[in-house]
Amino acid sequence: MADAVGTEEALRSEKRAILAGAWVDRLPAIIAVIGLISGWQFIVTVFDVPTYIAPSPIDVLAGFRDNAKILWLNFWPTLMEAIAGFLVGNTIAVLLAITFVHSRMAEKAFFPIAVFINTIPIIAVAPILVLIFGNGYTPKIVIAALICFFPTLVNMVRGLKAVSPATLDLMRVLSATQTEVFWKVRIQSSLPFLFAALKIASTTCVIGAIVGEWIGSSFGLGALIIEATYNFRSPLLYATVFMAALLAVTLFSIVTVAERRLIHWKSPAVE
Amino acid sequence: MASTATELKTEPTGQSHPDGSVAVAVDNLHVRFGSGASTVTALKGVSVDIAEGALVTMIGPSGCGKSTLLRAIADLAPASEGDIKVHGGSPRHARESRDFAFVFQDATLLPWRNAIDNVKLPLEVGGQGSNHADPEELLTLVGLKGREKALPDELSGGMRQRVAIARALVTRPRILLMDEPFGALDEITRDKLNEELLRIWTETGTTIMFVTHSIPEAAFLGQKVLVLAANPGTVKEYMPVDLPFPRNLAMRDTLEFIEITARLRKLLEEC
Ligand SMILES: Nc1ncnc2c1ncn2[C@@H]1O[C@H](COP(=O)(O)OP(=O)(O)OP(=O)(O)O)[C@@H](O)[C@H]1O
Numbered sequence: 001m002a003d004a005v006g007t008e009e010a011l012r013s014e015k016r017a018i019l020a021g022a023w024v025d026r027l028p029a030i031i032a033v034i035g036l037i038s039g040w041q042f043i044v045t046v047f048d049v050p051t052y053i054a055p056s057p058i059d060v061l062a063g064f065r066d067n068a069k070i071l072w073l074n075f076w077p078t079l080m081e082a083i084a085g086f087l088v089g090n091t092i093a094v095l096l097a098i099t100f101v102h103s104r105m106a107e108k109a110f111f112p113i114a115v116f117i118n119t120i121p122i123i124a125v126a127p128i129l130v131l132i133f134g135n136g137y138t139p140k141i142v143i144a145a146l147i148c149f150f151p152t153l154v155n156m157v158r159g160l161k162a163v164s165p166a167t168l169d170l171m172r173v174l175s176a177t178q179t180e181v182f183w184k185v186r187i188q189s190s191l192p193f194l195f196a197a198l199k200i201a202s203t204t205c206v207i208g209a210i211v212g213e214w215i216g217s218s219f220g221l222g223a224l225i226i227e228a229t230y231n232f233r234s235p236l237l238y239a240t241v242f243m244a245a246l247l248a249v250t251l252f253s254i255v256t257v258a259e260r261r262l263i264h265w266k267s268p269a270v271e
Numbered sequence: 272m273a274s275t276a277t278e279l280k281t282e283p284t285g286q287s288h289p290d291g292s293v294a295v296a297v298d299n300l301h302v303r304f305g306s307g308a309s310t311v312t313a314l315k316g317v318s319v320d321i322a323e324g325a326l327v328t329m330i331g332p333s334g335c336g337k338s339t340l341l342r343a344i345a346d347l348a349p350a351s352e353g354d355i356k357v358h359g360g361s362p363r364h365a366r367e368s369r370d371f372a373f374v375f376q377d378a379t380l381l382p383w384r385n386a387i388d389n390v391k392l393p394l395e396v397g398g399q400g401s402n403h404a405d406p407e408e409l410l411t412l413v414g415l416k417g418r419e420k421a422l423p424d425e426l427s428g429g430m431r432q433r434v435a436i437a438r439a440l441v442t443r444p445r446i447l448l449m450d451e452p453f454g455a456l457d458e459i460t461r462d463k464l465n466e467e468l469l470r471i472w473t474e475t476g477t478t479i480m481f482v483t484h485s486i487p488e489a490a491f492l493g494q495k496v497l498v499l500a501a502n503p504g505t506v507k508e509y510m511p512v513d514l515p516f517p518r519n520l521a522m523r524d525t526l527e528f529i530e531i532t533a534r535l536r537k538l539l540e541e542c
């Protein structure tokens with residue numbers, strides 16, 4: 001018992017050490033960011049760059065303050081589209097991957113189509129989708145979903161197949177059914193692969209939503225970017241871009257936290 | 272065949288199955304891989320009887336078909352010709368009724384399951400009946416009491432292999448098929464696990480077929496040693512080991528033991 005308490009305490013102090021270590025690890029990055037922003041401010045001030053060409057960090061901050069309301073108003077649609085696209089695209093990809101792993105026929109029939117869809121530049125399909133789905137949320141969600149779809153499909157197929165032959169032998173000796181192999185082994189061994197893809201998707205879905213909003217949209221961060229550019233409202237443009245980045249970083253962090261919660265074992269399989 | 276049974280009967284084994292019944296009967300077994308010009312004959316006309324409750328070790332040059340023989344008995348590799356009977360029935364029937372368990376060279380633990388949950392895996396798949404051993408007791412039996420909650424990557428190689436043995440025993444198999452289970456372990460750990468295996472064998476009365484590359488291990492563990500010759504795999508000799516049970520590590524320094532290993536070494540040189 002005393003032993004268990006001892007190890008727990010050791011664990012806690014170890015965690016503290018790791019946390020402190022994490023800050024020390026990040027210190028160079030933090031200093032670099034502060035340095036870059038100061039440098040940016042310095043150059044803009046010294047060379048007297050006009051605000052519409054490149055606003056200084058202070059101008060951008062003012063842009064945030066002056067446009068807080070329209071920034072928030074346009075933030076929500078983009079957030080909604082990105083999340084909806086993320087969910088739809090990844091769900092379809094995961095379900096399709098499961099189908100592929102269970103049916104060689106399905107894989108042979110549909111994988112080439114998936115590859116073909118992936119080769120079309122998303123910017124090129126966006127107008128087509130807007131023509132088909134109109135001006136509402138739908139085309140943006142579809143574009144965000146499309147952009148998430150392929151990496152997740154490929155990784156998930158890889159993950160579901162990444163079960164060692166020895167483990168499959170073990171399951172066979174145990175007379176496990178395909179369904180049991182799927183639920184007891186394949187799902188778990190695919191998780192590290194899935195999360196590698198979801199991390200990519202968490203940032204690309206934001207790109208998808210914004211690209212969708214570039215084409216004849218009246219709302220969203222994408223539309224705001226177009227509007228601010230045409231009107232030379234550079235501080236607003238920069239502020240919008242930062243909002244978009246913030247959105248992507250937030251989604252990425254959520255996925256990372258979910259990954260840490262779900263995958264508590266070491267997985268050497270994923271690079 | 273009859274001589275096999277009588278020999279075993281007269282041996283001082285302390286075993287609970289002295290009735291001379293046969294656990295595994297292999298009759299003129301051929302196993303070939305591939306087809307046409309690239310056919311590999313792994314086993315050619317192998318016949319051997321494993322008495323119920325016996326501990327038989329298998330040794331032979333690399334590629335002589337030891338794993339293949341074990342896998343054929345376990346219904347993991349199909350027989351091209353000949354016949355295998357496990358307790359009088361087909362390997363498939365034996366597999367489905369959980370007559371045997373398999374221990375691989377790698378522990379093949381599921382990395383996301385802790386020790387106790389890995390031991391419980393066989394009880395969760397393959398339509399398991401109610402006759403099973405207590406997983407906690409088994410972990411105690413293999414010397415892992417108190418490490419129930421440890422994940423595989425928190426355990427040493429030897430400990431992982433112990434978990435694998437506990438997992439194999441959880442369904443109370445009548446036959447234990449072990450393919451170089453201690454091959455990747457250091458000598459001290461291996462000695463310890465050898466003694467433990469003998470103890471488990473005495474306590475459970477399980478029939479054990481044990482593949483190894485180590486001559487001392489084959490001699491120390493086996494009531495009989497099955498020596499296979501390579502190219503193609505055939506039975507070279509089915510040699511009884513005239514050492515009394517219970518055995519202990521000190522016996523390996525006796526003249527009798529050294530004579531036995533010398534004989535085995537000579538047989539292997541001829542293979
Ligand atoms: N799945 C397979 N496909 C093709 N050939 C195989 C297969 N499994 C085994 N073989 C061949 O059968 C022969 C016997 O292999 P096996 O693995 O049984 O040997 P082994 O005695 O266990 O060797 P080792 O001591 O190295 O483990 C080898 O020539 C091997 O190349």
Ligand SMILES: [Mg+2]
Nearest residue numbers: 337338339450
């Ligand atoms: Mg082998």
